[in-house]
Amino acid sequence: MRLAKLPKFLTALTAVLAGAGAALAPTAAQAAPATCTTDAKLVPTCNVLWGGAAGGFTSTPRDLALKGWEKASGRTATIFHQYHKGNEVFPTKAEIAMTNDPANPRVLLENWKIAYGSTWAKVAQGQQDKRIDAFAARAKAYGKKFFLVLNHEPENDVIARKGSGWEAKDFAAMYRHTIERLRDQGVTNVVNVMAYMGNEKWMSQSWWADLYPGDDVVDWIGLDSYVSAEKGYYHYGTFADLLDRKPKKGGLGFYDWATTKHAGKPVMVAEWGAYHRVGKIADKSFVYDSVLAELQKRPAIKAIVHFDTKKDDQGDRDISIDSTPASLAAFQKLAADPIFDVEIN
Template sequence: MNASEVGAALKRRQLLSLLALTGMAGCGTSPTPSGTPVSTPSPAVTERLGSALTTTAAPPSAAPPSASPFPSPSATGKPGVMLGSYLALGGRTLRQSLALRRSQLDREQRIVHRFYPWDGYVPTGEPDVARSSLLMVSWHGAPWGGILDGGSDATIRSVARKLKAMNRPILLRWGWEMNGDWFDWSGAANGRNPADYVRVWRRLREIFADQGATNVSWIWSPNWNSSPAEPWNQVQRYYPGDDHVDWVGISGYNFYGESPSTLFGPVTRRYGGRKPIILSETAAVQDKARYIKRLHTWVADTPAVRAVVWFDTDIQEGTDHDFRFDTDPSALAAYRAMARDPHFNA
């Protein structure tokens, strides 16, 4: 997937956000895991959906892979939230971008987010990422059939060995936003059978375990709302099971004024009692200072959320959005206040 395709996905998500607010598509104003449109978010909606679905549609699995280096709700053993970002600033290298943010926030990024292709170049190290930072890797997915038939095993083993050789803790986010219809690893593009996604996920984890990549923790990361909003595409149908997930991530942007509660509340309520939650992609595209302040408050009031990763770029091909938090003084001040809050310095 190239940068243009990523931009197209963002455009598609923007459209879904608008349709969700109008009740025409997505998951409605309340992005409930069932994909059922409702007018307002409420715990009662989630309760009607029942407890978090175990993947009974998937085949029984062998013993779970080796333990994650982050098995507890706090990845660091400290209370609070880790704050980081995906950084791609126009005219700057990653090192220069990190230096700019360090000067603005008086701190390192606790998490640095990078994107790696499925079967293209995967580096053997990230020298610009401080050792005090966690590396979060979004590893592109692929059509499921070529994984389930064993044809991709060599690729998977190669990536596992490279990530192991980095000799640092890594948060791995594979095949994200599978409940959308904009990537070729989505349910919509793979026979509308989420149970196969679960099989793929478990296969990947087993191969990583076989390669001894015990420095890798796995983030299962759906989009905040589903497209299409049909019963087969309910977000919980993609869940690989508690033994196979270390973190639950959520992607959500305020394309049309959605609140953090609307974007992140339903998935957090469903899984936050069992897994640490990471807001793996978020940013504001309008009224940035207000969104950042609301995000700051909502996360601080939601103990299940243990990490926030801002999508910090102004050069995303295929979209005209500027996701940087320093586009105006009020937004920068709001983000700086969040970054300097001791609760966000885990």
């Protein structure tokens, strides 16, 4: 090659290489993963919502308990789970303040035992419409989207006796009536969750299928389920075990039932945790270490909400994340995973 032509050649070569580099270089969209947000039903476009309920069965205000749990775990709870009954006024001022914190955005998950002091059948018959309408007005005034569970874990409250007012079919009718009345009152910011216990005993009952009120009035299917970290004790196992409990007489496990019978519905683990008996210390690390692999295999799970307490309603189970240093370290590692990075829209 003549030296006189060398500058032109080098210029051309530089242009070719630059073009090839541009073709190979990732675009901005490719280089940076899309931000995960929530849609109209609070379903994340990607990843999984992270939530908590803390201070159960203690006198500690729930907002302060959750903040302490968040500090210990290392992550703000996107979902703040609370419990109410009857004519209690909610969202409360403290709950609203928790969702108005610009530095730590949260969304409410409100459990409401609407039939408190009444029965499911009476609610379905319209005898608690004043209670429903009062809540509807508060929900509209609140304005923000939030989750609502009507009478979580209804299996435990069923009285399978004709006319009791607490039959499984009464629960379904109560649920349907309440959601339809809220809609009639113009409530558009409530996202409802049907939350089961998913216990093998109840799933085997002849009335279990009668609890479900219908896909048209259920936005999310929820599960409240726990495992023991104490080998040999009741429900010993990993995160998979709390998702896959099957009816005693055989049949689909809970997760498979939800995704098969109600395909397309997002699944929320509305309460979960690992426990050991009070005074019987056990390392919970293996339970927390099992969570991510299960979430990756089960794309229908869009939210998990940990319930944290040193002593549960039965008085003998420690469901706290910090019962041992190793347990806390494992939980902190879980909480730090980017799979829980979701912005509330």
